[in-house]
Amino acid sequence: MRRPMPIDWFPLWLSLRVAILSTAFALVIGLGLAWILANTQFRGKELLDSAVTLPLVLPPTVLGYYLLVVLGRNSPVGKLYEWLFGEPLVFSWQAAVVAALFHSTPLLVKSARAAFESVDRSYERAARTLGASEARLFWRVTLPLARRSILAAAALAFARSLGDFGVTLMIAGNIPGRTQTVALAIYDAVESNNGRAARVLVLIISAIAILVLTLANRLTTNPYGPRQTAL
Amino acid sequence: MMQARIRKQFAPGAESAAFSLDVDFKAAAGITVLFGPSGAGKTLTLDCIAGFVRPDEGRILLDDEILFDGAAGVYKPARARHCGYVFQNYALFPHMTLRENLEFALNRAPRPERRRKVAAMLETFHLEDVSGRHPQELSGGQKQRCSIARALIGAPRLVLLDEPSRGLDAPLRAELYAALRQVRDEFQIPALLVTHDFEECLELGDEMLVLRDGRIVQSGTPRKIFEQPANVDVARLLGTYNLLPAEVLALDPGRNVSRLRLQEFELAGPYFPGRLIGDHVWICIRPESLAALPRNGRAGMNQIPATLERAVEKLEHVRLEFAGGIAVDVPRTAFEKHRGAKDWVVEFPATGLRVL
Numbered sequence: 288m289r290r291p292m293p294i295d296w297f298p299l300w301l302s303l304r305v306a307i308l309s310t311a312f313a314l315v316i317g318l319g320l321a322w323i324l325a326n327t328q329f330r331g332k333e334l335l336d337s338a339v340t341l342p343l344v345l346p347p348t349v350l351g352y353y354l355l356v357v358l359g360r361n362s363p364v365g366k367l368y369e370w371l372f373g374e375p376l377v378f379s380w381q382a383a384v385v386a387a388l389f390h391s392t393p394l395l396v397k398s399a400r401a402a403f404e405s406v407d408r409s410y411e412r413a414a415r416t417l418g419a420s421e422a423r424l425f426w427r428v429t430l431p432l433a434r435r436s437i438l439a440a441a442a443l444a445f446a447r448s449l450g451d452f453g454v455t456l457m458i459a460g461n462i463p464g465r466t467q468t469v470a471l472a473i474y475d476a477v478e479s480n481n482g483r484a485a486r487v488l489v490l491i492i493s494a495i496a497i498l499v500l501t502l503a504n505r506l507t508t509n510p511y512g513p514r515q516t517a518l
Numbered sequence: 519m520m521q522a523r524i525r526k527q528f529a530p531g532a533e534s535a536a537f538s539l540d541v542d543f544k545a546a547a548g549i550t551v552l553f554g555p556s557g558a559g560k561t562l563t564l565d566c567i568a569g570f571v572r573p574d575e576g577r578i579l580l581d582d583e584i585l586f587d588g589a590a591g592v593y594k595p596a597r598a599r600h601c602g603y604v605f606q607n608y609a610l611f612p613h614m615t616l617r618e619n620l621e622f623a624l625n626r627a628p629r630p631e632r633r634r635k636v637a638a639m640l641e642t643f644h645l646e647d648v649s650g651r652h653p654q655e656l657s658g659g660q661k662q663r664c665s666i667a668r669a670l671i672g673a674p675r676l677v678l679l680d681e682p683s684r685g686l687d688a689p690l691r692a693e694l695y696a697a698l699r700q701v702r703d704e705f706q707i708p709a710l711l712v713t714h715d716f717e718e719c720l721e722l723g724d725e726m727l728v729l730r731d732g733r734i735v736q737s738g739t740p741r742k743i744f745e746q747p748a749n750v751d752v753a754r755l756l757g758t759y760n761l762l763p764a765e766v767l768a769l770d771p772g773r774n775v776s777r778l779r780l781q782e783f784e785l786a787g788p789y790f791p792g793r794l795i796g797d798h799v800w801i802c803i804r805p806e807s808l809a810a811l812p813r814n815g816r817a818g819m820n821q822i823p824a825t826l827e828r829a830v831e832k833l834e835h836v837r838l839e840f841a842g843g844i845a846v847d848v849p850r851t852a853f854e855k856h857r858g859a860k861d862w863v864v865e866f867p868a869t870g871l872r873v874l
Contacts (some may be wrong), residue, residue, distance in 0.1 A: 407607075409605045409606075409607060410609055410611060411571055412568070412596070412605070412612075413603065413609040413610075415596035415597045416596050416601055417622055417623040418598075418623065418625075418672060419622070423625070427622070431613045432612070468714060
């Protein structure tokens with residue numbers, strides 16, 4: 288009898304690291320965009336809204352191609368990155384973070400915008416009549432009131448970051464031990480007939496997804512606002 | 519002292535008709551009531567003053583500070599206006615305790631001063647015992663007092679109250695009125711109170727503005743408006759009048775008399791300055807100023823026959839509603855004697871008759 292092939296755990300740790308980092312970046316970028324979309328009126332707002340949503344509907348290869356063009360070694364952004372950090376961005380694990388970011392931010396912006404808009408206007412008006420600046424209003428009133436929905440959105444973004452395949456393949460590649468995330472590792476395992484590794488990784492990822500979704504659903508029963516569900 | 523001249527146009531939308539607000543008024547220390555039906559522009563007026571809505575034109579002055587000036591392009595943000603605002607739903611921050619709600623308004627003050635002011639305000643509104651609770655754990659009256667206290671704690675120069683009594687039951691309403699009287703007596707600032715309850719105007723208002731379709735149709739003390747509504751619309755809004763269409767038949771300034779035709783009957787009244795024979799007017803008379811008797815033969819002087827449609831029990835009297843839209847309040851005992859009578863006569867006083 289053949290001994291089962293050992294399972295390489297590197298993709299799992301890489302994916303978790305990528306997902307945590309991309310969720311953190313997505314929160315900062317996503318909350319900013321969501322706030323702008325929820326609170327300001329300007330020409331081209333609809334365009335911005337569409338642009339933010341675009342990664343949700345574009346085929347991953349198309350998005351990946353754009354990113355390759357924008358971040359590649361010959362592009363200004365790619366050159367700047369290489370000058371700053373001494374190594375190219377594409378085909379590194381950091382590129383996988385960028386891929387996950389584009390995969391998860393649109394979802395976070397959508398949810399966070401809804402969360403901001405669900406905060407009763409009169410709380411914000413009250414804060415303004417009490418002399419609060421817009422920044423104080425955001426940190427002390429809007430954000431705490433929308434907190435649970437935003438945490439739920441972050442949980443969803445995390446789950447989604449774990450699962451990116453296409454964009455990661457396009458800009459980070461599938462280099463075992465360097466840029467191979469779980470989604471890619473499962474594909475490789477199936478291709479190379481390593482059924483056990485595929486099964487184990489699939490089960491782990493499914494379990495994490497279920498856990499995160501349960502958490503998100505619990506969080507969205509907002510004690511202050513109307514009832515809403517995660518998606 | 520607050521002075522406001524506000525114009526604001528709204529183009530017709532998919533679900534709303536066009537609306538224009540055009541008001542010009544002053545409010546001195548004390549309670550000025552904005553009274554009117556829903557959609558008259560009362561809350562919009564408050565929102566323009568608070569800085570939530572930018573008027574198209576006009577000027578808003580608070581003491582000697584310009585809050586808004588359309589011509590000069592001045593538009594102060596709400597946070598710099600020093601206007602307290604009491605919201606209809608209170609808008610107490612649900613994630614803060616009552617004390618934190620009050621402290622929120624004082625974040626620039628040094629800590630000892632903040633403590634002192636919060637303590638004083640909690641005492642003024644009898645909230646010391648519940649200061650550590652969240653709004654969800656407070657009774658309706660406590661929430662209401664807390665929202666008033668929060669609006670006042672930053673020492674505003676004007677306080678705006680958006681229908682604070684809406685949806686309150688009688689005991690809570692009494693509590694609110696007590697708190698508002700306290701505000702009037704202790705804070706000496708102008709307060710603008712929005713309501714569509716005329717009793718509330720009488721009970722609390724020092725001055726009153728009647729709004730309809732975005733215009734001020736009458737202003738004055740509530741008592742004066744009650745006794746002398748400027749026109750049929752105002753009288754109708756107050757809701758306590760019989761308004762009966764009539765025609766002027768004769769006018770005699772020398773003897774100070776007139777004759778009016780109501781339905782096919784004639785009534786005698788005083789001379790009406792400024793009216794001409796043939797004018798169509800509205801007789802405006804309160805139900806308690808009329809008398810009603812069961813019909814007994816021909817109707818006498820200033821009496822018209824009327825058919826009773828229903829008798830409505832009120833607290834202190836019975837309101838008889840006759841065909842033709844005439845309502846008469848009679849004492850309960852007087853009505854009991856004639857219960858069952860269908861044909862009545864309604865008697866108009868010759869002297870107190872007013873027309874609009």
